[in-house]
Amino acid sequence: xxxxxxxxxxxxxxxxxxxxxxxxxxxxxxxxxxxxxxxxxxxxxxxxxxxxxxxxxxxxxxxxxxxxxxxxxxxxxxxxxxxxxxxxxxxxxxxxxxxxxxxxxxxxxxxxxxxxxxxxxxxxxxxxxxxxxxxxxxxxxxxxxxxxxxxxxxxxxxxxxxxxxxxxxxxxxxxxxxxxxxxxxxxxxxxxxxxxxxxxxxxxxxxxxxxxxxxxxxxxxxxxxxxxxxxxxxxxxxxxxxxxxxxxxxxxxxx
Amino acid sequence: xxxxxxxxxxxxxxxxxxxxxxxxxxxxxxxxxxxxxxxxxxxxxxxxxxxxxxxxxxxxxxxxxxxxxxxxxxxxxxxxxxxxxxxxxxxxxxxxxxxxxxxxxxxxxxxxxxxxxxxxxxxxxxxxxxxxxxxxxxxxxxxxxxxxxxxxxxxxxxxxxxxxxxxxxxxxxxxxxxxxxxxxxxxxxxxxxxxxxxxxxxxxxxxxxxxxxxxxxxxxxxxxxxxxxxxxxxxxxxxxxxxxxxxxxxxxxxxxxxxxxxxxxxxx
Numbered sequence: 267x268x269x270x271x272x273x274x275x276x277x278x279x280x281x282x283x284x285x286x287x288x289x290x291x292x293x294x295x296x297x298x299x300x301x302x303x304x305x306x307x308x309x310x311x312x313x314x315x316x317x318x319x320x321x322x323x324x325x326x327x328x329x330x331x332x333x334x335x336x337x338x339x340x341x342x343x344x345x346x347x348x349x350x351x352x353x354x355x356x357x358x359x360x361x362x363x364x365x366x367x368x369x370x371x372x373x374x375x376x377x378x379x380x381x382x383x384x385x386x387x388x389x390x391x392x393x394x395x396x397x398x399x400x401x402x403x404x405x406x407x408x409x410x411x412x413x414x415x416x417x418x419x420x421x422x423x424x425x426x427x428x429x430x431x432x433x434x435x436x437x438x439x440x441x442x443x444x445x446x447x448x449x450x451x452x453x454x455x456x457x458x459x460x461x462x463x464x465x466x467x468x469x470x471x472x473x474x475x476x477x478x479x480x481x482x483x484x485x486x487x488x489x490x491x492x493x494x495x496x497x498x499x500x501x502x503x504x505x506x507x508x509x510x511x512x513x514x515x516x517x518x519x520x521x
Numbered sequence: 522x523x524x525x526x527x528x529x530x531x532x533x534x535x536x537x538x539x540x541x542x543x544x545x546x547x548x549x550x551x552x553x554x555x556x557x558x559x560x561x562x563x564x565x566x567x568x569x570x571x572x573x574x575x576x577x578x579x580x581x582x583x584x585x586x587x588x589x590x591x592x593x594x595x596x597x598x599x600x601x602x603x604x605x606x607x608x609x610x611x612x613x614x615x616x617x618x619x620x621x622x623x624x625x626x627x628x629x630x631x632x633x634x635x636x637x638x639x640x641x642x643x644x645x646x647x648x649x650x651x652x653x654x655x656x657x658x659x660x661x662x663x664x665x666x667x668x669x670x671x672x673x674x675x676x677x678x679x680x681x682x683x684x685x686x687x688x689x690x691x692x693x694x695x696x697x698x699x700x701x702x703x704x705x706x707x708x709x710x711x712x713x714x715x716x717x718x719x720x721x722x723x724x725x726x727x728x729x730x731x732x733x734x735x736x737x738x739x740x741x742x743x744x745x746x747x748x749x750x751x752x753x754x755x756x757x758x759x760x761x762x763x764x765x766x767x768x769x770x771x772x773x774x775x776x777x778x779x780x781x782x783x784x785x786x787x788x789x
Contacts, residue, residue, distance in 0.1 A: 435781035474758070484555075497555040
């Protein structure tokens with residue numbers, strides 16, 4: 267009798283533990299986040315302390331900034347984190363030339379002054395539709411902003427800055443293309459072109475925090491985690507082209 | 522019979538614990554892989570929290586600012602002559618040490634630099650200037666003021682400290698009278714060209730001269746690096762793990778994310 271009730275308890279424990287495992291580990295990999303309209307893809311509402319200080323939150327659009335600067339400028343040189351509201355931006359530091367204030371100083375871009383408050387502290391992430399409409403002439407893709415930013419850059423249609431420094435360092439020129447084997451049978455490998463990423467990013471944007479530098483040593487590099495904003499998903503869910511564009515990474519995939 | 526079922530229960534219990542561990546491990550790790558660390562602010566880069574003994578004493582931990590000290594002194598002075606370790610918590614400085622003129626107390630003695638006063642009475646003066654963790658302290662030195670006009674760098678403190686020194690914007694002291702024993706300088710060794718293990722990357726130009734200005738020879742040799750060329754084989758993984766160049770770079774000296782500052786030579 268004691269033995270049987272023991273098994274019963276063990277069984278119950280297992281079921282309970284199974285329920286405690288977070289949804290991330292459950293087998294439900296293909297829930298892509300709902301895509302906003304193209305002009306709002308990559309837009310953020312920054313509200314770390316604004317509302318608490320009776321100021322409207324900041325609406326930030328990635329597309330208007332990536333027209334002028336590569337990702338590395340803000341996400342490396344200026345120290346912006348990869349998750350909204352996790353960067354401790356303060357008004358004081360902006361005025362001292364850090365974060366937004368590196369450009370928004372009245373010289374490079376409009377300054378942090380009373381007449382310009384509402385340009386950033388707009389309280390909405392729906393911004394500047396008119397300006398976005400002017401980008402219609404750029405090459406198209408089916409998802410995200412529906413703009414093929416890489417082709418636009420390669421065709422010289424946009425000329426984003428590589429650095430805010432007077433004498434920027436030369437790119438590393440590491441252009442190896444990787445074929446990443448899929449874990450699932452029947453899913454063709456993903457391709458990873460270093461060259462395309464190097465145009466926008468520093469090595470350190472991804473290495474070594476997100477990806478190890480030694481081949482095949484990055485653990486848990488799987489679609490389920492990418493969908494949780496890890497690995498490629500740090501960028502390719504909300505800002506860089508979204509994961510809905512399967513064939514762009516898995517070119518051998520049948521649609 | 523009783524013994525048997527008792528053993529069985531024990532086994533079942535162990536199984537349940539094991540299942541719990543297996544299930545919980547990924548939850549704990551979930552936050553630590555596949556994401557990017559948030560960069561420190563320029564004024565916070567290289568700051569070290571010192572709290573070996575502060576907790577039990579009910580004193581706020583010390584926030585040590587490398588930027589403030591490196592604007593006046595070489596690295597060598599504290600890390601060799603004063604014996605400060607290269608890792609946080611590694612020195613185990615006590616208040617007694619400081620009062621005896623060791624470590625911080627070599628300068629913070631009320632003569633060269635301010636000293637903590639009246640700490641025994643609990644009506645301390647100057648305490649907050651070092652024991653500042655978690656407190657609102659108005660400091661007399663401002664990072665923005667001090668580094669205004671200094672040549673800029675991309676990362677870390679966003680200050681090119683080496684260039685600032687070369688331009689004469691910093692005057693580095695390398696000596697504490699009565700403590701430092703000066704030897705005749707060695708001839709500075711030549712710069713070295715290091716070939717990376719991955720030959721798709723540019724070669725590394727290592728400047729002995731630039732490093733020697735701040736570190737002398739003894740901060741790196743022979744502990745971090747052997748002196749014979751090629752004797753130390755290390756990878757970027759080692760460096761990211763805080764070994765070799767990573768003993769300073771990524772903690773205090775410019776971070777490893779500035780690849781091209783070391784990997785400077787064109788791939789031939």
